[in-house]
Amino acid sequence: MIPIQKITVIGGGSTYTPEFVDGFIQRREQLSVGEIALYDINAERLELVGGLVRRMAAHAGLETTVATYTNRPAAIEGADFIISQIRVGGVDARIRDEKIPLKYNVIGQETTGPGGFMKAMRTIPATLDIARDVERYAPNAWYLNFTNPSGIITEALLTHTPLKVVGLCNNPINAIMAIAEYAGVPDEEVFLDWVGLNHLAWIRRAWVKGRALEIEELVQLASQHGHFPFEPDLIRLLGMLPIGYLAYYYYHDEAVREAQRAGKTRGEVVKEVEGELLKMYADPNLVVKPPELMKRGGAYYSEMAVRLITSLLTDRRDVQIVITRNNGCILDLPASASIEVPCVVGAHGVSPLHVGHLPEIIRPLVQTVKAYEQYAVEAGVSGSRETALKALFTHPLVPSYSVAKAMLTELLEANKEYLPQFFGKKS
Amino acid sequence: MIPIQKITVIGGGSTYTPEFVDGFIQRREQLSVGEIALYDINAERLELVGGLVRRMAAHAGLETTVATYTNRPAAIEGADFIISQIRVGGVDARIRDEKIPLKYNVIGQETTGPGGFMKAMRTIPATLDIARDVERYAPNAWYLNFTNPSGIITEALLTHTPLKVVGLCNNPINAIMAIAEYAGVPDEEVFLDWVGLNHLAWIRRAWVKGRALEIEELVQLASQHGHFPFEPDLIRLLGMLPIGYLAYYYYHDEAVREAQRAGKTRGEVVKEVEGELLKMYADPNLVVKPPELMKRGGAYYSEMAVRLITSLLTDRRDVQIVITRNNGCILDLPASASIEVPCVVGAHGVSPLHVGHLPEIIRPLVQTVKAYEQYAVEAGVSGSRETALKALFTHPLVPSYSVAKAMLTELLEANKEYLPQFFGKKS
């Protein structure tokens, strides 16, 4: 039985929160958590979600205290783990991120392209603000970032705070689960040579029960799973399996046209789902995670959090695919870059397995997106319009300087109230 | 008086040839050339151009022998310098290079993008064939490549032959001349910190009479010269001056639309100009380079050739901007890459001034175009359709995998007769 004193969830009013807590309920034989601290700026929603979570814990017979806080220092103080899952500007800002780029024939998306850029601009100041509190009130805590765009936010934290930070995303675990299902084995028997950045990654090779899959098996797998919507010939050309987000790059024209034709954006769908979820959460008879939560996305988030926390605490030294600092692990990227690669996780921390050079067929795309990300981190911290323009101008999906300039102006204006670094502090 | 035994011009039937020879006429006080050997596969045109050149030499009182050859070994044997300026498929192939990509909303251009790619595919086998003769008949000769796309062709030569190769392009000298004119000084008083690849270069800093120009002077210069068609704000954002070819990247949409609207391609214009020039050349009374040759483009080509040859022969050790092997000079590119940078030229050869890291705002574009170029060299040598597809797929102006695939099929088919490496030897 591994004891954890306190876990703090920043953005605890999220509809995801019951998913997290369910993870600890599933592992109650293994992990004994003293307190789950939920912090949010939206007190009403926090109480609503907190209420459900408390009922879930009680129903499961957990001895964990579930506390809600709107005072951030109090929420953070003494925590062993900080879990960040915030959404600055809420789902309405996301919908704008999705719609504005489409006007310029550029994909609008929560994490990829100009949409992800704007989310980063809104999120970085808020995140660094939280980090300052963690430095003061829980300096030895592990800071687990789930907030998107996770690669950029994690890099901002790694570069601008001294905290112990790990970035997380459910893409790797989803891929492992999909391959395990495809091969009919438990997920422990799948091992992936995963390489790239968050939301810009490839499976160079997959092993199932110690056997490396042939490229044709990857092609077949891709044809069966929604995560991998690529033509067989493209997979063969690459010699590896791209994750689904790569479709925004490899089939950009098609993706833009499809999004322009679509009735609702993903954000609009999520908004409806969340409305329904919150109604359910309000029901005092609900004492378990509702199955409708699956529609929200974010599969296996709690699984990942629990696995990471367990390995850090128990010195398991198993391999997990997370977001960490490059330091030369991928020789073609700057030392300061955040990367997403297999890492050994133990009490000593998170050690990436060495990668070396990227395959040439993906190298320039990764270098370009990383250059964009590094400008984005810098712009998000400094509020420099020039640096922000450099970020969009560098992004491979932005077709020209003219488009970068026009789109930036519109995006900044639309997000004005969430961009203290660009427009001065909100009163 | 510096003696040169023999200079061989491959593609000697080009309408440029009188320009070259004129360069030696201008320097007759300094350089004494034994033989100018003109080689071409088109005997008729060779005699036409050769006739003019002979009359020019006689008229100028040059003691140089002007000889024409359709036997390549004989043309090459004993040469001190090989000058290559070939055009496989002639101007008609160029016109196809310009038109096909436009159908896919991608720029069609002699050297940039898919057009330049096809020119490389046609040119690499022919060039390496010539190089084999040089290895055998003039292994110690300097091989000066003027053939476009000069960066790719030079890299093919540097990678696949043991010859002493230098690549040349008139972009740098044109920029120097433009700045000298702007500043009202002789070109010797201009010094440029030029960095990048052939046709993908930037002037990081320009000195005039030892004084570094301010960015606003570069902005003003750009507004006065056709070579630099960029908005002031873009130049300020970059903090340096891009060469004209960068407009295809920075304003791709606009460039495509303009080309689609234009009546004639540049190739079509050149075809007419060349027809007129050849008529003039046939006139037995013409004994000097006709002024109409200026319309052909290629300003200062002979000037560059003569300067390079002079420095190599006389150990001048002055700085010239040429195309050479990277070897780590630009830290962000592979050792084998051809780069275009200032070099010291002397009897020992061509030594690039160290560059270090590229400015971040241009780094990913240069890395991406170089990755494309390296695939292009590989495809041009091997004739692998897979590698050719990787080249186009990697090119930053090709918007998607689907476009790359469709365009490649059409381009290869249209160039079939010039692509022995892809389609087997012509009978």
Next chain:
Amino acid sequence: MIPIQKITVIGGGSTYTPEFVDGFIQRREQLSVGEIALYDINAERLELVGGLVRRMAAHAGLETTVATYTNRPAAIEGADFIISQIRVGGVDARIRDEKIPLKYNVIGQETTGPGGFMKAMRTIPATLDIARDVERYAPNAWYLNFTNPSGIITEALLTHTPLKVVGLCNNPINAIMAIAEYAGVPDEEVFLDWVGLNHLAWIRRAWVKGRALEIEELVQLASQHGHFPFEPDLIRLLGMLPIGYLAYYYYHDEAVREAQRAGKTRGEVVKEVEGELLKMYADPNLVVKPPELMKRGGAYYSEMAVRLITSLLTDRRDVQIVITRNNGCILDLPASASIEVPCVVGAHGVSPLHVGHLPEIIRPLVQTVKAYEQYAVEAGVSGSRETALKALFTHPLVPSYSVAKAMLTELLEANKEYLPQFFGKKS
């Protein structure tokens, strides 16, 4: 129960062999080995050792076949694992390696310095010969190299064969065991940040039950264990713990004087021990590994072999410290260098944890010794005296060019009969 068809021990007549086999006896619940094939060029000794091993297996109730071979292809054919533990020239050559350098005031040692160099020169041709048989008769086998100098021999194999090679040395496991004993915990609870080359490594940090040891704890540990004979101040200056072999570098003068004063070399002691062991082995009543084998050294060799084999076969993906190819893992060393670092071992193979830059205080020593090792590999393969001289001249313990030259001549002459690459094939 993990089935292994066949394990082949090259140098099976070694007195170590019972130690290896004992490892499999200890794990008989876990590993089921079809055949242990012992190969040696010394048939008499092979039978003597093979006899004991057969009795051990029978006594333990193992169902494994123990077979002896003097036909190498037959020994290798069908093996899953090749274990190499050869000693070309036997212990007499070792004694010469120890004595000759001392005449030049340079340490004489089995693996470090000119002694190790000569062992490499004798061993490389024999090893590559074996490797050719493995390529032919068991191309998919894992080749586990125990033969010293293990870093150099492993690099020769990694560079000159396509085989799947891992190098092993008991230094890391000895350190782990020593720290476990010091801390009073099982060895699984020790985790080391180990970095360097084989026999030139440092413990940057040690964790015990997930807690990092303070530098003063490392000082105290060093004072209690023979493996770490360093002054407290030196350990503090380094900020890490050097392995024992570093004493030859950090206290070279003292080491030479001590060796010059000593009555017997380690080789001479080993020779006596081996004589006694072989007498014991001949006793038909001996059915277990005799305790006197401990005197021979090589503690935990079988433990390491069994652990590595188990992880490779069962896809355990645990961390083991072995010798593998650098590929940029240590940014300050060539890609082709063999390095000794923590690796994840699974069915996919051996993946080093990324290291990055070496600490500055050890970097030049590691770079220098690696440069020596790379010359040694090249000389061992080519038999070039010039390259051999470069190796010794580069070695940090060889004080001058003059000493390098004189010592090389004497060493080569003394080892003439084992150096076909330098002196031509033995008849």
Next chain:
Amino acid sequence: MIPIQKITVIGGGSTYTPEFVDGFIQRREQLSVGEIALYDINAERLELVGGLVRRMAAHAGLETTVATYTNRPAAIEGADFIISQIRVGGVDARIRDEKIPLKYNVIGQETTGPGGFMKAMRTIPATLDIARDVERYAPNAWYLNFTNPSGIITEALLTHTPLKVVGLCNNPINAIMAIAEYAGVPDEEVFLDWVGLNHLAWIRRAWVKGRALEIEELVQLASQHGHFPFEPDLIRLLGMLPIGYLAYYYYHDEAVREAQRAGKTRGEVVKEVEGELLKMYADPNLVVKPPELMKRGGAYYSEMAVRLITSLLTDRRDVQIVITRNNGCILDLPASASIEVPCVVGAHGVSPLHVGHLPEIIRPLVQTVKAYEQYAVEAGVSGSRETALKALFTHPLVPSYSVAKAMLTELLEANKEYLPQFFGKKS
């Protein structure tokens, strides 16, 4: 006629100063210097030397003002060039630097080994103090460092000041002159591929009138010139020509024994020479540089200074071998390292020709000495005894940790009065 307003010589009381001034006298047709400002802390000696220099200028009909200063800000204010040639502790300190290491069987030398280390420790604080004045009173001046150990002092300046710094040493020009003499050509016709650090350099290749010398010509050259005291076989092994200082590394034992046997150190000789020179300088009838100054060493110092100044001022863009910041020019060394390589010198500054990887046979020695130098810079600035110990411990000529420790204690104690950073400010 190139006008220079003011040149300031720091350490103007040096016996070298007339040599410098003579350089400007020789070029009076070309350079017109307004003021030569001589600064020294030793007022008496300054007037003595200043007197001679004034007489020299008057005798030569120079219109230059020669002014002497003991007020450093006044001396520096408005200077275009600062020339630093200081000797903290004077020649007596040098003699100690030469003698103390020999007790430990390590070479004692002005710039190489522990002697050079101590000179650096004394010189760095004084140099950075001067640099602070230059930052304030002549921030755009070029700072030319002649002070030894010039590589370390130049690196300290490049790392710890924002000034425009170039390091100079007469080794390269001496080699050029020696080769020119050997080949019977003017020095302009010699071109060297020189690579390494200051006082740790090699001539990879030498061209004479555009022809590369064969290795046997380098062997012959070495046998005729005192600068190159190496066995033919060593030169052939290296495949290049080491400069004389390399003998301290390649023949360390012999160098130590010779120095131990020698009656007087070089410092003791210099002390006598300087005494005689100062007596001559005092003679009011002396109006030219006395020929005895040659004995002092430092041939061509003024030649180098004048060449460098001329190229910087007139934008000559010729190649000169000077000490500058690495920035990746030599791929095997840190970006911050000072290196000694051929550079293009013009109004834009000093641009090194790209080197790439060092030849393997010299690489580890250069890496080790540079690591030592970087510790030396750090220790010289910080006064950390730990860092100073790391410097000596890293030096390839210091045989062991024990020797490093003992020698450091003695050296620091002996230099106490000149080491404010280690012992606190002098009152």
